[in-house]
Amino acid sequence: MAEYYNVTTNLGDAEIANAIATNTKLNITHVAFGDGNGSVPTPNKARTSLVREVHRQAVTKYERHATNANWIVIETIIPSGVGGFTIREMGIIANGKLISYGSHAPFEKVADPSGVSEYRLRFTQNVTDGSVVEIMLDESLIYASQEWVKENFIKRSEIVDNLITDDPAKPISARQAKILNEKMLEGLFENDSPIDRTNQRHPNITYTNPSDKRYMLIYLDIELTQSNQTPGIIFIDESEVFTFWGGANLNSTLVIPPKGTIKIQVNEHQVEFFSILSWREM
Incomplete structure (x- = not known):
């Protein structure tokens, strides 16, 4: 038997039988998640509730499987802001009753409003004769832990596109990388020395x-x-690349492409308070 699986409960068997007899649809409304009170429980058809429920989430969608009439596909999403618990058990709620109960591989769900810890679950439930079935997760969905995302994901706002920072952790944009690559292919800047x-x-x-x-x-x-x-605004090829305010010095290194232009725009009332301390061209 699979390590993690679910069973239709006795309540579920009765609801399924009633739905078949009356030709009605199961009113599946939620997926309940629990922490098993510290350990992964063994699914039991007699259960009427989770060992210890920690969260209940409305289903996003449920529908009959495209190729197997005895399967239903259920989807739900636990938002990023919900968490602070470990998922070890789960159950399907229909007509207010626990109709299916299963074990779940331990998964730490953290609460993070920034959006990196959203948990998506899409699985197939067999409703034939209360059969014991493996929880079949949809392999087309990709899950990443919060720590992995923090270590590997680069925010778009962190990408440097103007070469005015000396922060070694900042990634460079493709456009600026192309400029530097072409510069290296050319071999030299416009001037051999500043x-x-x-x-x-x-x-x-x-x-x-x-x-x-x-x-x-x-x-x-x-x-x-x-x-x-x-x-004040610095323009390269008439595109704004940097904005600076009064009260502090600005040190920048800028790359100007062939036949490119640079302009430092200052309000006419600020000109007397503006000065170029150093401008060296390489």
């Missing part, structure tokens, strides 16, 4: 990389001393 342009560059003026083959690397250190409701 050229000091500090006194030659000003806000609200668009500057262009003169090369049609090589990238320009800009080491930028700017200061905006006045706090204001209007931020």
Whole structure:
């Protein structure tokens, strides 16, 4: 016999027989989950309730199996915010009664509102003569533990697309990786060594990389001393790549593509409070 399985209960057998006799549909409403009071229980047809129920979830859908008329497919989802318990047993609730009871491989369900601990269950129940059947989980669904997700999942907001951070843990976007790869294939930036342009560059003026083959690397250190409701904005090829506010220095390293442009936009009332401390072009 399978290690984890379920049985239709005596109550379930009666409900199924009544549904067949009256040609009605079982009113399956919930899947109950329990912790078995600390251990995985052995399914028993005489059960009328779980050993210790910890959560009851409304079914998302249930329907007859596509190829076997004696099977029903049941689906439910425990939301991310629900948890703090271990699932070791489960039961199907129909017409307010426990019609099926089964053991469940121990699964720690944590409560996490961030959305990484949602638990989806889709399984097939045999309703023929109260047969003992294995709980058949749908293998097309993929489950990941919260710890695995934390270790391996990268949030889209964490992907760097402007190369202005020196955080070694930040992943680079495909676009910027392509830029760096092409730069390496070219072999050089526009200049072989940094050229000091500090006194030659000003806000609200668009500057262009003169090369049609090589990238320009800009080491930028700017200061905006006045706090204001209007931020300063750095544009590369007319696309906003960074916003900065008054009251702090900004140190950035920017890559400008061949024939690309860069502009530091500052509100006209802030210009007197703005200064370029360092601008070096590689």
